[in-house]
Amino acid sequence: MCGRYTLTAPSESLAEMLPGLEITDEISPRYNIAPTQEVAVVPNNGENRMEYFRWGLIPSWAKDPKIGNRMINARSETLAEKPSFRTAYKRRRCLVLADGYYEWRAEGRRGPKTPYYIRMESEKPFAFAGLWESWRQAGDDTSLQSCTIITCPPNERLERIHDRMPVILEAAEYDVWLSPEEQAPAELNHLLKPYPAEEMTAYPVTRLVNQPKNDSPECILPA
Numbered sequence: 001m002c003g004r005y006t007l008t009a010p011s012e013s014l015a016e017m018l019p020g021l022e023i024t025d026e027i028s029p030r031y032n033i034a035p036t037q038e039v040a041v042v043p044n045n046g047e048n049r050m051e052y053f054r055w056g057l058i059p060s061w062a063k064d065p066k067i068g069n070r071m072i073n074a075r076s077e078t079l080a081e082k083p084s085f086r087t088a089y090k091r092r093r094c095l096v097l098a099d100g101y102y103e104w105r106a107e108g109r110r111g112p113k114t115p116y117y118i119r120m121e122s123e124k125p126f127a128f129a130g131l132w133e134s135w136r137q138a139g140d141d142t143s144l145q146s147c148t149i150i151t152c153p154p155n156e157r158l159e160r161i162h163d164r165m166p167v168i169l170e171a172a173e174y175d176v177w178l179s180p181e182e183q184a185p186a187e188l189n190h191l192l193k194p195y196p197a198e199e200m201t202a203y204p205v206t207r208l209v210n211q212p213k214n215d216s217p218e219c220i221l222p223a
């Protein structure tokens with residue numbers, strides 16, 4: 001799964017990653033982004049603009065927005081089948097901007113879990129494949145935009161840490177993923193694969209990251 005991540009890259013680096021990207025607000029470095037928080041995304045609405053959505057997808061048909069607390073990730077293998085994700089997979093996709101993420105490795109059956117920080121060898125920002133929804137409570141004119149991060153089996157470098165990893169898209173795949181047109185799953189499934197292991201690195205960090213209130217550069221320092 002993917003339950004915490006970082007976005008510390010400056011606006012200039014994100015603009016290089018996505019040419020023409022409109023960034024309307026100054027981006028503050030985030031070292032410990034957690035579920036239910038507002039996260040930077042680029043939705044497939046044809047505007048090529050960074051927006052902030054709540055992390056934890058709330059389906060449009062949901063009666064209680066708290067359902068999003070349990071939907072921070074979506075398994076790539078079942079996107080086309082799950083009622084919570086299948087329509088968004090066809091129509092509402094997004095890039096979730098990041099430059100690293102955390103995963104916890106279990107040390108034995110009952111031992112403590114060791115947090116790892118995982119990023120690109122180049123230290124450049126990247127984008128998770130995400131889905132988004134717009135939810136509106138009955139009788140309320142305002143809407144709440146939310147998102148989820150898609151996961152897949154890990155590559156050979158990360159499988160020793162966890163049995164899942166977020167889907168990280170190649171730059172050449174952004175245009176297809178952000179197409180505002182409805183796409184059939186068969187046209188998208190090939191994108192939902194592990195990112196090349198040789199381009200990634202991982203190292204253990206301290207348990208400071210276990211607490212969402214800790215959001216500082218110390219979170220990504222090697223243990």
